[in-house]
Amino acid sequence: MRAIPIFACLALLCGPSVAAETPPVEALLHSEFLFQAGRFDEAFGYYRGRSPVTMSEAERRRGRELAIAVGDTDWLRGLPPEPEADAQADMPEPERLAWQGLLDACADPDAEACRSRLAALDPADFGERYRRSAFDIARRSGDAAQELRWLKTLPQDGGSYYLRIVLLSKAMDDAQAKALMGEIADDSGLNPFQRAVLQGSLSELRRDWAGAERFYREALIEPVPSMTALRLAVVLLRQDRREDAFAQLHAVQEDVRYSDELRREAFLTEIQFRRILDIPFEQGRTTEAIYRRALSIWPQAHGLRYRLAMHLFARGRSPAAMAELEALLVQAPGHFEALNAYGYTLAKELDRPRVALAPVERAYRLAPERAEILDSYGYVLHRLGRNRDALPSLEKAWRLTPSAVTAAHLALVHLQLGDAGQARSYLQQGLQLDADEPELLAVRERLP
Template structure:
């Protein structure tokens, strides 16, 4: 509560000057200076008379003297007398700073009473009611806000409604509120699509994704050209695979927002559907070849798919565009014209004017390394001078040294890297173990991780990495123990379930349990191609070849990885489709000739490509 003290507190001269400046700022905002083009217009007399000026001065001095309650009362009274929107806002802000929700709500309601046409007053009132968990009182101001909004602006206002309720504790109550408010707009041609999308988001937040999907479909039927239904569908992926059709339908529109396609790329990449993501990015880069950012993502995805030539071309194109126009593409980047889209903060590791260039140089170094050109890789790394990414750069340099046979020197390089952040010690362990794993030094990698887990016994990432290395050195019992520990610590760790299930399936042990573990993993990470591959593999081990073939084809289509290709090839081989199997294995060998699963499979089946 505010301390509602009427006492006058003496102010220092400094506070008085500050108050006078603040009062002047309020007046400057209240009555803006006329533009130069209107210099000949008659002067507008200020509404700031002497009593109001004195009242503002007293209020600001009281606030600086720690008497927030008095300041609130003084400024709210001034706002009521002057009917000035800036002063009502100031009163609300003072109450919020003092954590006095009731007073803030009182000021917002007084604002609405004095200026019933003010949309901002209604927004404040709605947000305050939600913050105070008084959802039952929201319906009337929300209904009024929508009714007052100009018809052409109503779709945008409706689309922004879910933002008001992001932190609502009772999401079902939000759905009830929307169903109470939105019916008139669900029937109107201009607003029905936005209304269905808003209601769909409310249902999604309440945990009913199938109903949200139904509303997204209906919204797209209402108006296929609007991005809102596609954006809702993206939120439903990958848990609702049928939502993909809504996204694809929208992207077929001639004037589809490029940002929706880029959002789809992020979803596809998150599901490790890199080939599909590349296809979408190629559409973007053909349509807007002068925009740099998509080329960086395209290069990274080609690198992940082991397409070094395409990766290098895309990354060098990005560097050329980026260096030709140093500021990032923020001014050119397409925006989705949907008020419900919420921007996320950029990664602080790559923030800054040259952060994206550093990322490109690191990726180009990996491309060169993938090609075996260690000299070119070092040349690219020499450009990547970034304190925020010093450990990453050093780890890549260490890998180049290790590939020349100087493994001990490479390990020393990583260990000597200064630790700038609290998590750098852990990052150095992961960097060293990753390098050793790439070099197939399984035992050494296991030792590094085991020692780290003694120091940090409950670190899920370190435990998982140690489990993977334990399997490589033949310690399957230890691997299972570690993976079950990971699951205990993080019950939604999809890859722990998958790794355990796949290991059992690969060793042809406890196959029903293996299938249950992998199915659990897939429920936690729907559409993941590697988990789908594991499920296909266990179905093959169980003798369900038709189902295995279906799953493995789906996994390979989403992610043409050499290991997935190897499993698919073996199932095809077992069904007599040897030519297709050989073709898949040749392609996998061209991408990764040292792939262990591929080499073991070809040796076991006595296949000579």
Template sequence: MLQLLQRVLILTFFWSLVGCQSVPVKTVPATTAAPLSSEPGEPSVEIKSPDSSGRATELTQDIVFNLLAGEVAAQRGALSEAYAYQLQAARLSGDARSAERATRLALHMDKDDLAVRAASLWVDLAPEDLTARQLVVVLMLRQNEEAPVLEHLKAIVQISENMDENGFLNAMAAINRELKRDTVRKLMRKLVLAFPDDPRGGYALAIAALVDKDFAAAEQEADRLVAAQPDWPKGYLVLGRVYLAQGDKAQAKTFLADAVSRFPEDPLLISAYARLLVDAKELQPAYEQFLKLEEIEQEGDSASYWLGLIALELGKDEAAREHFLRLISLNKRADVAAYYLGRIAENRAQPKQAIEWYQRVESGEFNDEAQVRIVRLMASEGAVGEALDWLQRKRIQYPDQAARFYLIEVELLRDHGTPEQVMALFDTAIGAMPGNNDLLYARGLYAATQKRVDILERDLLQVINNDPKHADALNALGYTLADQTNRHQEALDYIRRALALKPDSAAIMDSMGWVLFRLGRYQEAIGYLRQAFDKLPDPEIAAHLGEVLWVTGEQQQARQVWQGILDESPESEHVLEVMRRLKI
């Protein structure tokens, strides 16, 4: 019966089974069984199937039976049997795919000894398979079979060469998972010595040390690489990275400037040097370097992007416009380019053109700001109703982003409507999307500006109930209770919870300082407010710090804090308000 079933299934199902790249398996207790074969004397089935190398292989009944039995065993969760059948099929047929399936079955069973046996056969049958080579290295290292590893690593380098990849990095990726740092480097050095004329080996060693944050070793490897391969630009690039990683930007800049003079056509060196110039705020030299890069990389987008940003910073709007238009023509970073082209049009008092560009920002980091600017421009042109209609259409068009468009509409009404209209819109939005934290949080903050602590407390408590780790809601509730009520101890509890969630937040430190001031704990308050102001020299924090200093008799320090803000922002509402209140 078994033989009859086997003969019926062979021609019907064989091709779908032998073509499978993976086997669905379940984790069950492993069993063992010897590979089964058909009875002696059965004739060979004369079917030709390509093996992994593309050659035709005669499929005997034994081969097909082991393939089929392996698939069936895997389907019923008998993984040990499935492994044995697939391994036997690989041995009989020379098909690397069967050896690969046997390897993956052994890995699924956490049987490294079985996996290394199957993976070794996989490599024998497909010696150019990079995955097989990398996997057999990992498995051999787990089994402490280090002797053959170097030969496999050499093969990885050579295979990668044919794939136009850095084989040393591929080799390192395999051994890095299993060996300690020092052992990895020792083995990699042996591999590098096997290819003395290939600079990528030294590059990989320097990168490995950089990844490990062993900067002394990284510098040593990079120095050795540059000395041995003075005509290879990437050696200079990695040494520049080492200087940067050690925080020595000046040395990195000087070194890369020299490297760019040596290799004036190397795009990676030019890009690295130009970015360092931007970091050093040397914008005109950076602009000139990126111009060189743009000329070298005709189809690249990075240079045009940076040129556009730098030109804007230098006040060269027309040049910036040309660079961003180039990005549009290349269809690269189109959303970013459209946003900045909108900004340029807006700066030129061309609202219609600006709106057209902003409408092309369909995704990315500037999407939200582009939508807000569209609405503001429409409103500034007297088309408030048109802006509201546009937002409503957007809500219908993108229902999953309805909350975002409601919040943009709120901003519009804050500037061009009444508080009653704003609250009515919030009510409509939250009625349509009950429990939405963004809307509840925003309504709570707006209510605070209208001295409606009852609404703020109700909304923010619901946000906190939905998300007990919502630090911003905890902070906003605590700060408002401290600022607008006498419930200072309760406020302190909320702010403590927020600070525990975001201990480095300047805004929450400011709230903590303010509530401590309201509790009469002045010196503690000054400590928190100074920390907050050091992190973020914001006008509101300056107003708070100055007020506490003034009240504690440190009037001169208070004046210095306030004047520092007023020098940059003479119309600072927060600072001017506290100075009026204190009659200064």
């Protein structure tokens, strides 16, 4: 089992959380924040139970990505059919041929021919539907200049402005940021909350922390409990106003007007702040206390309990971590991450591979495409002496996400099968990924 990161990248600190081309609805913004942080199952909560038919095209695109990631086939079956190819029939012949040329050139969106064709077309020749499609192709092609060019031809709303801010964050230009700030300020179609949040995001991008604070406080005057309250904590911390930042987080944690998801996010953000600041006083115990305070409010918050278990493992407190995983699996027997961590620990640390097989095998059946679970399953089979059975899942884990730990497990299996050459090959590949991985170093000692 490879460690599953608690935070892939805390979007609150790595940049503004953004929505797609729809008005910035609070629930959608929060889902997008979770998506940017790599927390796909939680992000899919916005879409779960909603009909894809009622959504915008942008929402359906993101929902499709998340449904595939979490394996929700029922939701995918509810997607409306894609537009028919003959929808171009109402387009004048020159434009139809130009559009078909773009589609042909962009069969591989990463190809230079695709980017060249995007640059050659005039957005004014096409209706809004096709401009949106060209913008989507530009996003997939990775051409930021064309992405911005086509985005600017679409109706500008809260979502469009957010996407422009994201593009600016990839290639910051202060003059463009100032111009966009003025455009947002003059747009009468935005409500005061939208305008203040957008201007706050732009101010953050320009590292104008005091300006961002001013705009976020303006946004919070509106009766819209939103993630802006957490962004405000970030800009307070950026100004080295630690006590104010923590006070802001505590206010969100205790305010029942906010959603449970947002209040829980405030607890996780407090933990992240303390890590960033490296607060020395009993940091591990303080972090545990924050998790336990949150769990006292939401004892059924499976994500929080799982993160607490991972924190305890990291602190070397395996018995306490296993107790949390056991409690979690009573609440949620199908929590595949907990099943995986529990089974792998049984096999690896407690030397009980026979007992470990059932939880790890169940995790594998629930999430057969997760590299860390494939790795655990292969490792447990190896520990049971089933080395040939272990190879397929370990090899698949390596193909999906190569890691030093998986390399070590593959080297062990090949060594047991009598193929020292292949074992040495995986050892060398693993050492290139992490020369200090203990499992690899242990394998190296065993190689002839």
